[in-house]
Amino acid sequence: MSKYTEDDLREELKTKEYEYGFFTDIESETFPIGLNEDIVRAISKKKDEPQWMTDWRLEAFKVWKEMAEPEWANVRYTKPDFQAIAYYSAPTSVDPNKTLDDVDPDLLAMYKKLGISVDEQKKMNNVAMDIVVDSVSVATTFKKTLGEKGIIFMSISEAIKEHPELVKKHLGTVVPTKDNFYAALNSAVFSDGSFCYIPKGVRCPMELSTYFRINQAGTGQFERTLVIADEGSYVSYLEGCTAPSRDENQLHAAVVELIALDDAEIKYSTVQNWFPGNAEGKGGVYNFVTKRGLCEKNAKISWTQVETGSAVTWKYPSCILKGDNSVGEFYSIAVTNNYQQADTGTKMIHIGKNTKSTIISKGISAGKSQNSYRGLVQIGSRADNARNFSQCDSLLMGNECGAHTFPYIEAKNKTAKVEHEATTSKIGEDQIFYCNQRGIDTEKAIALIVNGFSKEVLNKLPMEFAVEAQKLLEISLEGSVG
Amino acid sequence: MLKINNLHASVEDKGILKGINLEVKAGEVHAIMGPNGSGKSTLASVIAGKEEYEVTDGNIIFEGEDIEELAAEERAHKGVFLSFQYPVEIPGVSVTNFIKTAINESRKAKGLGDMPAKDMLKLIREKADLLEMDRKFLSRSLNEGFSGGEKKRNEIFQMAMLEPKLAILDETDSGLDIDALRIVANGVNKLKSKDNAVVVITHYQRLLDYIVPDFVHVLYNGKIVKSGGKELAHELEEKGYDWIKEEVNA
Numbered sequence: 001m002s003k004y005t006e007d008d009l010r011e012e013l014k015t016k017e018y019e020y021g022f023f024t025d026i027e028s029e030t031f032p033i034g035l036n037e038d039i040v041r042a043i044s045k046k047k048d049e050p051q052w053m054t055d056w057r058l059e060a061f062k063v064w065k066e067m068a069e070p071e072w073a074n075v076r077y078t079k080p081d082f083q084a085i086a087y088y089s090a091p092t093s094v095d096p097n098k099t100l101d102d103v104d105p106d107l108l109a110m111y112k113k114l115g116i117s118v119d120e121q122k123k124m125n126n127v128a129m130d131i132v133v134d135s136v137s138v139a140t141t142f143k144k145t146l147g148e149k150g151i152i153f154m155s156i157s158e159a160i161k162e163h164p165e166l167v168k169k170h171l172g173t174v175v176p177t178k179d180n181f182y183a184a185l186n187s188a189v190f191s192d193g194s195f196c197y198i199p200k201g202v203r204c205p206m207e208l209s210t211y212f213r214i215n216q217a218g219t220g221q222f223e224r225t226l227v228i229a230d231e232g233s234y235v236s237y238l239e240g241c242t243a244p245s246r247d248e249n250q251l252h253a254a255v256v257e258l259i260a261l262d263d264a265e266i267k268y269s270t271v272q273n274w275f276p277g278n279a280e281g282k283g284g285v286y287n288f289v290t291k292r293g294l295c296e297k298n299a300k301i302s303w304t305q306v307e308t309g310s311a312v313t314w315k316y317p318s319c320i321l322k323g324d325n326s327v328g329e330f331y332s333i334a335v336t337n338n339y340q341q342a343d344t345g346t347k348m349i350h351i352g353k354n355t356k357s358t359i360i361s362k363g364i365s366a367g368k369s370q371n372s373y374r375g376l377v378q379i380g381s382r383a384d385n386a387r388n389f390s391q392c393d394s395l396l397m398g399n400e401c402g403a404h405t406f407p408y409i410e411a412k413n414k415t416a417k418v419e420h421e422a423t424t425s426k427i428g429e430d431q432i433f434y435c436n437q438r439g440i441d442t443e444k445a446i447a448l449i450v451n452g453f454s455k456e457v458l459n460k461l462p463m464e465f466a467v468e469a470q471k472l473l474e475i476s477l478e479g480s481v482g
Numbered sequence: 483m484l485k486i487n488n489l490h491a492s493v494e495d496k497g498i499l500k501g502i503n504l505e506v507k508a509g510e511v512h513a514i515m516g517p518n519g520s521g522k523s524t525l526a527s528v529i530a531g532k533e534e535y536e537v538t539d540g541n542i543i544f545e546g547e548d549i550e551e552l553a554a555e556e557r558a559h560k561g562v563f564l565s566f567q568y569p570v571e572i573p574g575v576s577v578t579n580f581i582k583t584a585i586n587e588s589r590k591a592k593g594l595g596d597m598p599a600k601d602m603l604k605l606i607r608e609k610a611d612l613l614e615m616d617r618k619f620l621s622r623s624l625n626e627g628f629s630g631g632e633k634k635r636n637e638i639f640q641m642a643m644l645e646p647k648l649a650i651l652d653e654t655d656s657g658l659d660i661d662a663l664r665i666v667a668n669g670v671n672k673l674k675s676k677d678n679a680v681v682v683i684t685h686y687q688r689l690l691d692y693i694v695p696d697f698v699h700v701l702y703n704g705k706i707v708k709s710g711g712k713e714l715a716h717e718l719e720e721k722g723y724d725w726i727k728e729e730v731n732a
Contacts, residue, residue, distance in 0.1 A: 428570065429533075429534070430570045431570050431571075431572060433532050433533070433554060434566065434569065434570045434572075435555075435572075435584075436531070436553065436554035436555045436558070437530050437531075437554050437555075437558055437563075437564050437566075438555075438558060438580075438581075438584035438587075438640065438644070439555050439558035439559050439584050439587045439588040439591065439644070440555060440583055440584055440587045441553070441555045441587070442555075444583070444587060448572070448575055448579075448580070448583055449572055449575070451574070451575070452572055452573055452574025452575035452623070452624075453573065453574055454574070455574040456574075
């Protein structure tokens with residue numbers, strides 16, 4: 001790989017702008033609504049994909065057509081009309097006439113509280129921004145450091161073209177196209193997403209965070225992510241953004257696949273803050289995500305998630321512990337307020353011997369929201385000495401919200417040890433008064449109590465992300481106790 | 483410092499305080515004694531500003547200001563401190579983190595920035611030593627799994643950190659063994675000065691051997707029915723409350 005200079009980057013950014021500019025004529029660049037084989041073909045063509053990829057998408061589409069939308073989750077919503085959605089629209093374009101003054105002041109106030117820089121605010125609202133020298137050099141440094149280690153980190157569309165052998169080998173191996181309704185839909189029409197490959201024995205020297213955060217905006221409705229950690233490698237991957245994202249697309253159906261080969265470790269942290277709808281429960285994003293990781297021998301996958309957004313969340317980041325001695329972890333904070341509904345949890349599938357899994361789930365419900373934990377721990381017949389520990393805690397605020405726990409345990413091996421603990425508590429008036437008496441006002445008191453409740457999970461997040469997540473929890477629950 | 487005039491207060495329409503008059507000056511220690519259900523803890527909660535209690539008549543003047551309309555945290559910022567009879571648990575929030583938040587919120591109310599971490603640490607060490615607290619204790623979740631003695635010691639630790647003008651100790655002696663009682667009382671005495679005041683609410687004379695009051699008041703059926711010097715506490719210890727009840731009912 002030749003040296004990537006700042007000039008190259010500037011050049012690339014210029015080209016990107018051009019690309020975006022090319023698509024500004026929205027009318028002609030958005031596909032007609034509805035979904036059929038021609039649309040799937042057209043998406044693939046638009047992205048200039050090889051034949052095998054087109055075939056893969058078509059196969060997925062065929063499967064999807066035969067499937068029904070799942071109804072077992074503890075959520076209620078008006079089902080999207082899949083024939084009323086446009087499945088391809090050009091990346092969100094920058095409007096040169098738009099300034100921050102045009103952005104919703106509520107949103108700006110929230111950014112301020114989160115301490116998000118003006119440039120990032122612009123980025124997130126598609127306000128044209130100048131290239132800041134600083135961020136250019138940061139991006140360059142990232143690219144250089146990663147390149148030196150042989151780490152591949154690019155969009156999945158690029159990867160399909162540049163590393164077809166890797167994509168072809170792994171795509172859909174953890175989440176098969178026919179896995180579930182939304183996964184099949186995603187496989188047929190995914191717009192873009194990220195691809196990451198860590199070579200054998202390489203420890204990724206940085207959290208793939210800042211870089212990703214800057215590039216996160218506008219990845220679209222059907223995101224596809226594939227992370228491969230080759231033998232003995234390590235990567236910590238952060239997705240999402242603490243800033244609230246308003247999106248015109250109501251339906252989001254992403255797929256994330258993680259592959260940890262022998263002795264590899266993947267840490268995957270998510271902060272999800274999609275628009276949850278207004279205080280009356282109108283609007284808001286439906287977030288139907290399939291996330292799953294595969295662990296080979298001695299490998300480890302940790303999922304950490306902080307979910308505060310979306311009107312409806314359906315999400316179960318899972319681990320298939322195929323290799324002996326592999327380890328799966330799931331740490332989750334899910335906050336629901338107003339009319340939000342979340343049905344989230346995990347699946348730990350123990351196949352190999354001496355496999356271990358840990359589940360820590362913290363659900364916080366406020367307003368009129370419903371918050372469900374749904375988790376499956378499955379111990380296969382060959383999984384000698386498998387261990388699982390699950391802890392599900394729910395915190396209720398007020399009298400109109402709900403917290404539900406649906407744990408499923410299937411053990412087919414007598415040596416399995418499975419522990420499950422669950423608690424439900426309520427923020428008490430006494431706790432609030434105690435804080436008030438020490439000079440801490442009610443809002444701050446709630447933040448303190450909620451952060452204390454979520455501590456075990458917050459501690460799993462990378463440092464700077466944890467600080468932001470803490471602030472996010474405070475803001476999400478503002479005004480929820482009167 | 484504190485002047486309570488004809489205070490009536492009720493909870494869920496049930497009258498509990500029925501005309502309390504009390505004046506506490508800087509540098510003084512007052513003890514409030516009385517049988518169960520006489521309204522001692524209610525009085526403490528009303529002064530601290532607990533919302534469930536409604537003041538139906540009279541007023542509370544603190545440092546010349548009627549604090550009736552102030553929220554509990556505003557009263558705290560002005561220097562009112564309540565050592566709780568039953569301190570609540572806050573899981574996941576360490577003793578250190580809690581007191582740090584309390585101090586910085588009070589500073590914020592006074593227009594000051596956060597206390598520098600170095601100063602905070604120094605202060606915490608100093609006050610923890612005063613109350614003979616183990617350092618490990620400071621990293622534990624607030625009141626979670628604390629023994630009765632640890633809870634009360636932690637209350638006085640917070641008092642030491644916040645340096646209030648008026649400290650109300652609500653049954654701080656209950657649940658304490660004799661050693662813990664000595665440590666807690668010793669802490670309170672060291673914090674006492676001519677500029678602050680302490681109101682001790684207790685059933686028993688025991689605590690008053692350590693924290694010696696200037697005045698003792700007997701609360702019965704929502705009213706202060708008798709006041710005197712420290713010898714009144716001894717008299718109560720000897721004779722119980724029945725003679726007071728008889729006097730009142732006569």
